[in-house]
Amino acid sequence: MKLAPSSLRRSLRAVRDDESTDGGRAQAAGEEAPAVATELAGRRAGPNYVVEAYDLTKIYDNRYIALNALNLRVRKNSVYGLVGPNGAGKSTAFRLMLGLQRPTAGEIRVLGRPMGAESAELRRRIGFLPTAPAFPRHMTPISYLQFVSKIVGLPAERAKIRMTTLLQSVDLTDVASQRIEGFSTGMETRLGIAAALMNDPELLVLDEPTYGLDPPGRRQMIELIRELSGRDRTIIIATHILNDVERVCTDVGVIAQGRLIYDGAMAEMRRLARQNSITVEIEGNVASFERRIPELDEPGSVRWERVGSEVRITFLRANAVTEYLKRLLDLVERSGVELLRLDTGTHEVEEAFLRRLEEDRSRGVLRAPDWAAQEGALEPGAEEADRGGGSRSGAA
Amino acid sequence: MQAYLYLLRLDMEQLARSWLVRIWILLLVGPAGFFVVVAANQRELASETLAAYVAAVLAPLSWLVVAVLSASAVNGEADVIADSILSRSVTRRAYIWSKFTARVGVFLAVYVVVTVPLVYLVLRFAVDDAAIEGIVWGLLTVASLLVFLAAFGIALSAIFRNMLASVLTVLVSTVASGAVFQFLALDWMSTTGVVSGLPETFRGEVSVAEQLRVLVVFGVLSVLATVFGIAWFRRKDL
Ligand SMILES: Nc1ncnc2c1ncn2[C@@H]1O[C@H](COP(=O)(O)OP(=O)(O)O)[C@@H](O)[C@H]1O
Ligand SMILES: [Mg+2]
Numbered sequence: 001m002k003l004a005p006s007s008l009r010r011s012l013r014a015v016r017d018d019e020s021t022d023g024g025r026a027q028a029a030g031e032e033a034p035a036v037a038t039e040l041a042g043r044r045a046g047p048n049y050v051v052e053a054y055d056l057t058k059i060y061d062n063r064y065i066a067l068n069a070l071n072l073r074v075r076k077n078s079v080y081g082l083v084g085p086n087g088a089g090k091s092t093a094f095r096l097m098l099g100l101q102r103p104t105a106g107e108i109r110v111l112g113r114p115m116g117a118e119s120a121e122l123r124r125r126i127g128f129l130p131t132a133p134a135f136p137r138h139m140t141p142i143s144y145l146q147f148v149s150k151i152v153g154l155p156a157e158r159a160k161i162r163m164t165t166l167l168q169s170v171d172l173t174d175v176a177s178q179r180i181e182g183f184s185t186g187m188e189t190r191l192g193i194a195a196a197l198m199n200d201p202e203l204l205v206l207d208e209p210t211y212g213l214d215p216p217g218r219r220q221m222i223e224l225i226r227e228l229s230g231r232d233r234t235i236i237i238a239t240h241i242l243n244d245v246e247r248v249c250t251d252v253g254v255i256a257q258g259r260l261i262y263d264g265a266m267a268e269m270r271r272l273a274r275q276n277s278i279t280v281e282i283e284g285n286v287a288s289f290e291r292r293i294p295e296l297d298e299p300g301s302v303r304w305e306r307v308g309s310e311v312r313i314t315f316l317r318a319n320a321v322t323e324y325l326k327r328l329l330d331l332v333e334r335s336g337v338e339l340l341r342l343d344t345g346t347h348e349v350e351e352a353f354l355r356r357l358e359e360d361r362s363r364g365v366l367r368a369p370d371w372a373a374q375e376g377a378l379e380p381g382a383e384e385a386d387r388g389g390g391s392r393s394g395a396a
Numbered sequence: 397m398q399a400y401l402y403l404l405r406l407d408m409e410q411l412a413r414s415w416l417v418r419i420w421i422l423l424l425v426g427p428a429g430f431f432v433v434v435a436a437n438q439r440e441l442a443s444e445t446l447a448a449y450v451a452a453v454l455a456p457l458s459w460l461v462v463a464v465l466s467a468s469a470v471n472g473e474a475d476v477i478a479d480s481i482l483s484r485s486v487t488r489r490a491y492i493w494s495k496f497t498a499r500v501g502v503f504l505a506v507y508v509v510v511t512v513p514l515v516y517l518v519l520r521f522a523v524d525d526a527a528i529e530g531i532v533w534g535l536l537t538v539a540s541l542l543v544f545l546a547a548f549g550i551a552l553s554a555i556f557r558n559m560l561a562s563v564l565t566v567l568v569s570t571v572a573s574g575a576v577f578q579f580l581a582l583d584w585m586s587t588t589g590v591v592s593g594l595p596e597t598f599r600g601e602v603s604v605a606e607q608l609r610v611l612v613v614f615g616v617l618s619v620l621a622t623v624f625g626i627a628w629f630r631r632k633d634l
């Protein structure tokens with residue numbers, strides 16, 4: 001695992017401003033990693049944060065660094081989306097949050113107290129849905145939820161009522177007395193969420209809650225999460241598909257290679273990461289066409305990428321797309337190339353943001369994502385990072 | 397405490413449902429009846445009959461079953477432990493302790509249920525040459541071996557991630573230990589040593605000190621295995 005130079009890392013770090021209580025949370029970039037840790041440590045007051053991780057590090061037995069000094073805080077009553085590509089360390093963070101594993105270094109506090117293997121009382125206030133949860137195969141949803149209610153110490157009467165309600169809300173009433181053995185992944189996920197809700201938890205930790213669900217199932221799950229959010233409940237959702245949770249999350253943290261590279265309000269992230277783009281496929285002298293793209297707009301307003309005969313132009317500012325399109329078609333005419341295809345579109349957060357992270361990861365560098373460039377903090381070298389194959393890119 | 401009791405009950409139920417346990421009981425009871433009938437007809441000595449039953453049926457069969465059931469107790473359900481049990485309000489200690497007590501409890505229960513009626517019938521229908529204290533000592537000694545085997549197996553199942561590895565380790569190391577004890581002239585500590593001395597024990601010919609020595613050694617070993625297994629499991633990454 002390679003680390004970015006500290007200047008780069010600095011710009012990657014967008015620490016949420018805690019003083020502003022309303023939605024407007026400015027990005028206080030420019031904090032060194034240790035400085036962030038001490039700053040966070042200085043204010044570990046607790047009650048406002050349901051989960052606090054300070055320099056949380058997990059190195060597995062095979063020396064793999066799954067979490068690399070992760071600093072993370074989740075506000076009380078928020079719906080926090082922990083987003084990152086597969087292998088980013090989301091599930092590892094959750095396992096540490098539940099005391100299933102021990103951190104190699106750093107500290108993890110949940111509901112104001114340190115979490116550890118023996119923190120059973122603390123876990124009584126948490127509901128956890130693992131990815132593809134494992135159940136005792138011989139049980140049925142009813143006997144399983146009974147089992148859960150027993151180990152969380154729920155009185156039998158209340159357990160019965162809750163069970164009926166929950167089985168209904170996850171749509172498992174029909175199969176409530178069938179053995180779990182024959183269930184589909186989606187059914188298991190739904191049973192898992194019912195189990196996580198048995199103790200009416202203050203904190204709900206969901207690891208890929210849409211795993212194995214078909215599109216209607218996904219929508220239903222999101223709806224369920226939305227219903228669950230609100231008063232006196234904090235929800236943390238890990239996912240690699242941001243689109244799934246985008247509409248329910250109030251806050252979002254982006255994790256890559258075991259580090260939090262973005263942390264802020266969902267609304268802010270949406271603004272930063274959603275980008276308009278135009279893709280053109282042309283025939284003829286593509287190189288000469290590409291050279292003239294900067295003429296179309298002011299410097300810094302778009303960036304483009306060329307792959308073969310395809311050029312994708314991404315708007316970095318709220319450009320007037322219509323005007324730009326006119327100028328672009330004009331350029332097509334002037335440079336005498338043939339236009340084969342033209343697409344416009346909005347990259348959702350997931351695509352624009354996470355795909356870039358994934359690309360960077362495969363190249364082994366951590367790079368400032370576009371929101372950093374947009375804020376005028378374009379790092380030298382970030383754009384020059386060479387691209388393999390027949391593609392190159394530039395910023396106008 | 398509540399979680400512990402519930403997990404204890406659950407594991408006992410699970411064992412009671414297990415086919416391995418049912419077959420084990422059947423294979424213990426069938427031959428026991430046969431031994432009683434033969435002893436009654438042939439006017440065999442009670443001490444020899446009981447010892448022969450332990451050596452030929454009870455010891456080898458229980459060794460296999462207890463090794464398998466204990467050495468797979470924890471790692472056999474590793475994914476369920478993390479997802480469904482220890483991520484909820486259960487302490488590591490409550491979980492692992494429930495495994496130790498449930499399994500040892502069920503093994504001892506099966507042992508008692510089989511041996512006590514057998515002893516009664518053998519004393520009644522065979523030639524009664526046994527001493528009651530001798531029989532109690534003898535059964536206690538065999539029980540202590542059983543308990544140690546179970547504790548050792550459960551401890552290994554909490555340490556090893558791979559079920560096959562822990563089961564094989566228990567089987568191989570118990571066989572190997574017999575040879576090692578023989579070599580060290582510590583016959584009394586080996587299973588074969590204990591079993592071959594049973595006729596004398598049942599007749600009350602072995603001194604209390606010698607009996608106590610075996611019980612204490614296996615008792616201490618069981619406690620050590622249990623303590624180590626629990627300590628390890630409490631620190632383990634799931
Ligand atoms: N027990 C383990 N031993 C070694 N490596 C592990 C273990 N668990 C996870 N990893 C590795 O740590 C990385 C992070 O895993 P995980 O936290 O599951 O990521 P995510 O949930 O974000 O997909 C992955 O590369 C994974 O292979
Ligand atoms: Mg995961």
